[in-house]
Amino acid sequence: MDYAKFFAEVADWILMVNQKASEHGMQSDAFWDWVMHSSGEFGVRYKNNELVVRQMLMLLDWLELVHKKTMEG
Template sequence: MNYKAFYAEVADWILQVNQLAVSHGMESHKFWSWVSRSIGEMANKYENNQLVTRQLTMLFIWLDDIYADMQKKK
């Protein structure tokens, strides 16, 4: 597995997440649909390698935590 390529893709993905959060909001269906779809696509691209799936799970949890914190502040 090309770890350098994977982590470069993760960095690009995080930038895209930030752009979508700004343009559509983390409360939008479009945002979470894209997050779920893109995570699945990336996992499949790297043949569901254990490191990849754990990294992607961590990123999803990170986003979910941010969303939960936003909801608490309302």
């Protein structure tokens, strides 16, 4: 696995997360649909490599935490 390529894609994905959150809002179905679809594409692209799966799960947990904190004010 090309780790440099993978982590560069992760960094790009995080930038896209910020863009999608600005466009749709973190509370929207459109945002979360995009998050789930795009994170799943990593698994497909990297044949569900354990590091890839765990990295994406960590990022999803992080997004949920950010969303929760935002909703709490």
